[in-house]
Amino acid sequence: xxxxxxxxxxxxxxxxxxxxxxxxxxxxxxxxxxxxxxxxxxxxxxxxxxxxxxxxxxxxxxxxxxxxxxxxxxxxxxxxxxxxxxxxxxxxxxxxxxxxxxxxxxxxxxxxxx
Amino acid sequence: xxxxxxxxxxxxxxxxxxxxxxxxxxxxxxxxxxxxxxxxxxxxxxxxxxxxxxxxxxxxxxxxxxxxxxxxxxxxxxxxxxxxxxxxxxxxxxxxxxxxxxxxxxxxxxxxxxxxxxxxxxxxxxxxxxxxxxxxxxxxxxxxxxxxxxxxxxxxxxxxxxxxxxxxxxxxxxxxxxxxxxxxxxxxxxxxxxxxxxxxxxxxxxxxxxxxxxxxxxxxxxxxxxxxxxxxxxxxxxxxxxxxxxxxxxxxxxxxxxxxxxxxxxxxxxxxxxxxxxxxxxxxxxxxxxxxxxxxxxxxxxxxxxxxxxxxxxxxxxxxxxxxxxxxxxxxxxxxxxxxxxxxxxxxxxxxxxxxxxxxxxxxxxxxxxxxxxxxxxxxxxxxxxxxxxxxxxxxxxxxxxxxxxxxxxxxxxxxxxxxxxxxxxxxxxxxxxxxxxxxxxxxxxxxxxxxxxxxxxxxxxxxxxxxxxxxxxxxxxxxxxxxxxxxxxxxxxxxxxxxxxxxxxxxxxxxxxxxxxxxxxxxxxxxxxxx
Numbered sequence: 274x275x276x277x278x279x280x281x282x283x284x285x286x287x288x289x290x291x292x293x294x295x296x297x298x299x300x301x302x303x304x305x306x307x308x309x310x311x312x313x314x315x316x317x318x319x320x321x322x323x324x325x326x327x328x329x330x331x332x333x334x335x336x337x338x339x340x341x342x343x344x345x346x347x348x349x350x351x352x353x354x355x356x357x358x359x360x361x362x363x364x365x366x367x368x369x370x371x372x373x374x375x376x377x378x379x380x381x382x383x384x385x386x387x
Numbered sequence: 388x389x390x391x392x393x394x395x396x397x398x399x400x401x402x403x404x405x406x407x408x409x410x411x412x413x414x415x416x417x418x419x420x421x422x423x424x425x426x427x428x429x430x431x432x433x434x435x436x437x438x439x440x441x442x443x444x445x446x447x448x449x450x451x452x453x454x455x456x457x458x459x460x461x462x463x464x465x466x467x468x469x470x471x472x473x474x475x476x477x478x479x480x481x482x483x484x485x486x487x488x489x490x491x492x493x494x495x496x497x498x499x500x501x502x503x504x505x506x507x508x509x510x511x512x513x514x515x516x517x518x519x520x521x522x523x524x525x526x527x528x529x530x531x532x533x534x535x536x537x538x539x540x541x542x543x544x545x546x547x548x549x550x551x552x553x554x555x556x557x558x559x560x561x562x563x564x565x566x567x568x569x570x571x572x573x574x575x576x577x578x579x580x581x582x583x584x585x586x587x588x589x590x591x592x593x594x595x596x597x598x599x600x601x602x603x604x605x606x607x608x609x610x611x612x613x614x615x616x617x618x619x620x621x622x623x624x625x626x627x628x629x630x631x632x633x634x635x636x637x638x639x640x641x642x643x644x645x646x647x648x649x650x651x652x653x654x655x656x657x658x659x660x661x662x663x664x665x666x667x668x669x670x671x672x673x674x675x676x677x678x679x680x681x682x683x684x685x686x687x688x689x690x691x692x693x694x695x696x697x698x699x700x701x702x703x704x705x706x707x708x709x710x711x712x713x714x715x716x717x718x719x720x721x722x723x724x725x726x727x728x729x730x731x732x733x734x735x736x737x738x739x740x741x742x743x744x745x746x747x748x749x750x751x752x753x754x755x756x757x758x759x760x761x762x763x764x765x766x767x768x769x770x771x772x773x774x775x776x777x778x779x780x781x782x783x784x785x786x787x788x789x790x791x792x793x794x795x796x797x798x799x800x801x802x803x804x805x806x807x808x809x810x811x812x813x814x815x816x817x818x819x820x821x822x823x824x825x826x827x828x829x830x831x832x833x834x835x836x837x838x839x840x841x842x843x844x845x846x847x848x849x850x851x852x853x854x855x856x857x858x859x860x861x862x863x864x865x866x867x868x869x870x871x872x873x874x875x876x877x878x879x880x881x882x883x884x885x886x887x888x889x890x891x892x893x894x895x896x897x898x899x900x901x902x903x904x905x906x907x908x909x910x911x912x913x914x915x916x917x918x919x
Contacts, residue, residue, distance in 0.1 A: 301769030335800035339861020369752035
């Protein structure tokens with residue numbers, strides 16, 4: 274299996290890519306904080322690059338959970354039953370802004386795809 | 388100085404309370420008095436100006452629930468008086484890491500974004516502890532969303548101090564849990580471990596911390612960081628208390644499909660069986676650390692602190708004198724990749740788990756006017772999250788992006804397989820090979836000074852180098868105190884074993900505890916208790 278080449282250089286996350294990530298992450302940042310975060314990300318990637326040197330033969334599968342879920346220790350699935358939550362009011366009470374039993378949000382932006 | 392009630396272990400307190408010889412209310416009063424003595428000003432999200440007095444105190448509790456604990460203590464005393472069994476942890480003061488939802492309490496994750504959140508339900512392990520008669524004293528500080536190894540990333544400041552030297556960190560992320568237990572502000576604490584967050588603070592604060600096997604304890608009601616790794620577990624002052632607490636919290640839970648259906652043994656039974664005939668392994672890969680050199684950018688290998696290595700080797704000799712066979716060297720070659728793999732796996736899961744915080748359903752919401760919903764998200768999350776949460780979200784998005792996923796995320800998950808294989812080979816006892824448990828240092832150093840590492844997110848993550856491999860593999864790990872360094876700071880040793888071998892780890896820990904009961908370092912008390 275040929276793995277795609279990863280970005281190289283001292284700054285794998287340049288400012289434009291960082292701005293894209295910040296948009297995906299939905300984070301408003303001030304410039305000073307943005308500089309710090311981008312610098313730290315690039316340093317962390319330098320550490321992560323150590324993984325590239327590890328020889329991984331075809332037989333090395335991924336591990337999504339350390340402990341294998343054998344039939345002996347896997348709980349049976351719950352019955353697929355709909356039931357009303359007894360805590361609907363308590364949960365709604367946590368919303369920062371409500372109107373009656375509705376949660377209030379600002380305008381939802383729409384993108385015209387036509 | 389005679390021990391106060393708040394200094395006694397759960398396995399002494401609970402039987403006396405159950406027999407009606409001691410009132411739970413008295414235990415509570417003793418603990419509240421200790422809190423008044425050592426706690427200092429409460430942590431807050433208000434703008435923080437450090438004061439010299441802050442470094443004389445612990446600042447462990449974000450929320451103190453003394454009235455809840457008092458009602459529980461009175462119920463326990465009533466049950467005992469009426470001849471009903473108030474439970475195996477009757478009257479035992481408990482501090483809960485503020486990453487667990489507890490109905491009716493602020494459940495903040497030490498983040499501004501959850502500061503207004505009052506949980507409408509209770510996490511399964513907390514519910515089990517309360518049902519067992521524990522007194523829920525409050526919610527203790529941590530690194531924001533558990534993101535750190537020093538407790539300094541909390542949004543609630545002052546950060547907790549180390550009871551042995553409050554100018555130093557208690558470790559993290561369950562830092563205030565370990566500090567509170569060490570100083571008698573609680574007898575037990577419920578922590579979580581994703582890269583070492585129970586074991587490393589236990590080592591730094593001179594207490595016992597157990598990360599159970601993944602799935603041994605339900606995660607229902609735990610505010611998620613990395614869902615494939617997060618493990619709730621006990622922090623206690625001795626091994627017997629950790630066993631007692633694990634008995635209560637372990638086991639299947641219909642509310643968490645990843646809680647294993649494996650039977651739960653009585654972890655207190657067999658605790659005193661000793662180590663004769665056990666094979667205990669030492670690995671050179673746990674006596675050195677490989678980490679990025681800030682100056683050159685390259686990787687640098689260096690031995691762990693000599694005093695830490697010496698204490699762990701001395702512990703091996705103690706166990707050998709008790710009849711264990713010490714096996715050395717056990718090769719664990721992939722240990723060094725634990726942190727780089729964790730940088731990828733945990734970030735992807737964290738980014739996914741943190742998407743739910745948007746200022747709409749619960750928690751903090753940007754208070755000003757905004758043009759639309761996207762702007763509300765950005766402003767809420769920009770103000771609500773601290774820098775460590777932001778770093779994890781951004782890195783998680785980057786390494787899971789379509790063009791890099793194969794090279795980063797898939798590769799990290801495959802490296803995790805190699806780490807798991809190291810343990811499977813080490814614990815393979817077929818044909819007379821392998822070891823029953825591994826004995827290692829818990830952390831490469833003792834507690835460092837506040838501010839010494841915070842801000843360098845790479846170096847901070849490497850504080851977990853000796854603990855994170857067990858998290859990747861899902862296996863259990865136990866940290867227990869094994870001495871003090873030249874500055875009087877606690878040193879922790881770590882015992883690692885195969886899946887669901889908690890009882891064996893506790894048994895080895897207990898044997899060590901008994902063999903060193905008379906050691907001079909065991910008489911030392913945290914400075915915060917001596918100075919006042």
